[in-house]
Amino acid sequence: MVRDFGDGPIEDDDEEGRANARISKIELDERTVVRRSPEVEHERAVAIYDLLEENSFAPAGDEDGGPYELKLRIEENRLLFDISDPERGGNYQIWLAMTPFRRVVRDYFKICESYYDAIKHLNPSQIEAIDMGRRGLHNEGSTLLKERLAGKVDIDFDTARRLFTLICVLHIRG
Template sequence: MSDRSADDETSAHVPPSVPEGEGFRIVDLVLDERSVVRRSPDVEHERKVAIFDLLEENRFAPVGSDGGPYVLHLSIEENRLVFDIRLESGDPHGKVLLSLTPFRKIIKDYFLICESYYDAIKTAAPAQIEAIDMGRRGLHNEGSQTLKDRLSGKIEMDFDTARRLFTLICVLHIKG
């Protein structure tokens, strides 16, 4: 589900509004997976990769914060995406709630194209797989940018961090 494309021009760019340094990063992430019964091996792999990559490198700065590092608890409650931000010590730092409505169509389309992609890699010609993958990456980028835009003024982050978080938001949408 995630895409770790090295040729993505926007992924290397860190906007000047995102503070840099060890204090403005996520050092641990907890996904609320109470509703998840089981996932396919492909989805489980993508979840692990997204978390690993996120923890290795990210820029995450709640607006007005003096810095962390942060532990992020990510969950879905009552049609809202919840970013429960805590300091590394476990002390609460704040919560940011986002409506899931702007993400629904993107996530639905993303799941459909991912399913097509996983089916295609078994039997389709390389050109077909590449075309589907381009669409998959495009939807992933759209979802990542939507997340970044919706968090603007609340939490600033670079594009790679938004991409990895979007992958994890998709994982939270998978019901067993």
């Protein structure tokens, strides 16, 4: 069974307290990736590790499902969350338009470049100032993702942060 939640609102169910309401496996569609910097590879690996260690993730209306396997990909300027529940055979597809994310992703890339350059050349107080801006943009992107998924997938803020990192990684093209 495939349920496509599209980009419109869906009634949200209270999924609190479900032990299986989590991602157990995640895969990024990286067919278009040519090469990434070591810093980006590190961020990707940490985000995946942290996400799999601790997350809260439940598609709306799936009261007893999980744990879930998630494949993320960008296709035709849309983000696809391809969610499966292998124990019960359920599949869910959630498509989000990428347009609302463009500015924050672009700004996040710019500040990350500044941050990685600063680590090599600037003093700790200057690095800390840039890092505060980087965290602020990361939080903004995470909040936007959480808002865009509202009514489709119930996630906590830390899960949204890690998923936003992975969405940014998917935007890097060679």
